[in-house]
Amino acid sequence: MAVDESELARQLYRTPPDRFVAARDAAVAEARRAGDPATARRIAGWKRPTVAAWLVNLLALDRPELVADLGPLAEALRTAQRDLKGPRLRELSAQRRELVAALVTEVRRIAAGRPDAPPAARLPLAEVEATLHAALADTAVAEQVRAGRLLKAVHHSGFGEVPRPQLRLVTGGAGAAAGGGMERAGGGEADVVPQREADRGGARRAGDAQAAARAERAKRRRTLERELAAARAAQRQAERDLDGTTTTERDGVAALDRIERELAELERRRAVAEQELSRAKLARRAAERALTAARRRTGEVQGAIEAVDAEEGDPTEGGEKAD
Secondary structure, three states, X not given: OOOOHHHHHHHHOOOOXXXXXXXXXXXXXXXXXXXXXXXXXHHHOOOOXXXXXXXXXXXXXXXXXXXXXXXXXXXXXXXXXXXXXXXXXXXHHHHHHHHHHHHHHHHHHHHHOOOOOOOHHHOOHHHHHHHXXXXXXXXXXXXXXXXXXXXXXXXXXXXXXXXXXXXXXXXXXHHHHHHHXXXXXXXXXHHHHHHHHHHHHHHHHHHHHHXXXXXXXXXXXXXXXXXXXXXXXXXXXXXXXXHHHHHHHHHHHHHHHHHHHHXXXXXXXXXXXXXXXXXXXXXXXXXXXXXXXXXXXXXXHHHHXXXXXXXXXXXXXXXXXXX
């Protein structure tokens, strides 16, 4: 029976990293028992993911519809970056921040629903966020994330290469005009003056064309510089936003860790209080039993005393005893 590698990969890359190797080795053995050594060799080459990569794989495998937009948005961001379209880049950067925040929240929710996931305070969400940002900067990383086969967290600085303007040298027609003049050279003096005038006119036209080209290049460069400045400003704002959200997340993790420590201390105090309460209940029950026994003994002794007093107060019984 052939092994379904696609389904097996989905199962293995949903397995926590600390149990991945054992599960993979079991799958290799099963493929060998099935008489499929080639598949067994391929499975044996599968690598264990880090915890951050495992969380990203869970996101891709459990909620594929959420990561489906990574590729198109990454390509749109690269196009806007390459074309230096400032407003479009700012719009896409906002979409990027919203998408990454939503995906990180979903990763946190998925981890909370799995007993084999680390505690919330120890989730490597910063690495998960960095990987998602990298997926939005690189279509190849986006494809790897969507496949659910990521092996380690990915970090990316910026959003691709900053494109440089492609400048083209514009040449005039002075060479052709001069060549024409040389062909005419050697004629009479009457031909030389008009030819010189023609050469000067051609030179002026060439100079005008070059000046116009330089002006056009300067205008285009100013436009590109303005768009580049806007793109860099948007990038700096995005980096500040990322730093701010990272700081907020770090503070949140620290607060959650502090609360968990407080909860652990409260649990410890609760256990101590419960033990003390149990001992107090046992002591009370023992005291109640002792009181009951003491009351019973008191009643017995009091009854004996009353019996003795009754015997001393009966003269008839005493006289008969004297006789």
